[in-house]
Amino acid sequence: MRTLTRKGAATRQRIIEGAAAHIREFGVAATTLDDVLAMTATSKSQMFHYFPGGREELLLAVAGYEADRVLDDQRPELGELTSWPAWRSWRDKVVERYRGQGEQCPINTVLSAAGAHTPGARAVLVELMRRWQDEIATGIRHMQRAGEADPGLDADQAASALLAGIQGGVLIHMATGQTTHLEAALDNGIAQLRAGKPSSDR
Amino acid sequence: MRTLTRKGAATRQRIIEGAAAHIREFGVAATTLDDVLAMTATSKSQMFHYFPGGREELLLAVAGYEADRVLDDQRPELGELTSWPAWRSWRDKVVERYRGQGEQCPINTVLSAAGAHTPGARAVLVELMRRWQDEIATGIRHMQRAGEADPGLDADQAASALLAGIQGGVLIHMATGQTTHLEAALDNGIAQLRAGKPSSDR
């Protein structure tokens, strides 16, 4: 692993992406190494060459890959929550993202089966949640400074609640196929931010 | 299965509860039929006698069992959301319940591994969410009628958002071990209910 030629790195990446695709479609439990091998046209030896830790190490790599995608898919909106229309389009993007991908939250599935308890998997998740929440909180503080949001709110707590609502909404979407809860959580969470400032629409 | 003597029913129940306990402790993936058999002092033939569908049928039964517990554990508070102190003690009970049980949400684990896509598993979840949300919405409507909650809120939407927040809070708790998100979601959700009525404390 120390020396990776360009070709090697490409193969490794191909394995990760193939595994991620298969997991998104069939779930973690229904994804075997052989499946990934077949779909990426690689062989067992390559798998263990690039992921000496075997299945677990691969799953962890996939989790990291998907974690990056989660936030990337919300850009640029997530980083520019500087006006209510911007919040609105971010909200739409989140809903759209999850509505589009059937009913699999890659992170949740990878996490739950890959061992939510292993320190590695945990670290990936903690980091993702932290970054996500930080970006939301930044947006809230911006709106507060601009006098557009209730200044009495604790930005971090509000961001926590909003993030929890999103997570739960996605979870329920996975279970039921409906996005109503996700939308309700987002709409109510955002409405609460502007509640302190009785103005404009609503 | 049509005829079940009292003894048979007891054995069946023992298997379900044993499986539920093992799953809570080790997760679904790490729970084999042999584990359950060993822990409940039963044999293979009994397992397949009472659960002809094998592992999947057992998991489904466990899911149903756990789903009932989820709501039962919130009683009597959940059914009596008729004053703000009552909401508060319900909120505390929810937090306490999940804080107490380590970091396993039995439902989520069973669901994700047992096949979130199978119609049976889905039905259990949909039903649980519906009942949960209905009880919350009933509480909200009660507070609205009593003039204690913002009458402008759509009770069902507010209940959806609150439920999503709870689910997400639990999920994050499972992943990180912290209950801060769950608490934030509950506190903010309840605060929003009373926002329309500027009175008493806060």
Next chain:
DNA sequence: CCGCGAGTGGACTTGACAGCCCAACCTAAC
């Protein structure tokens, strides 16, 4: 042209688990 190490292919080993089977037992009704 040689050789070394990265990259590759796929057969093989190992182990674990789901599900099947039959023989034995208990219980209750008659």
Next chain:
DNA sequence: GTTAGGTTGGGCTGTCAAGTCCACTCGCGG
């Protein structure tokens, strides 16, 4: 007490997937 059927014990087997191993190829520097 006899019988029918629910109940139980646990061995057995087929399957399947993770991980190992060895032989081979390829690319590149010397």
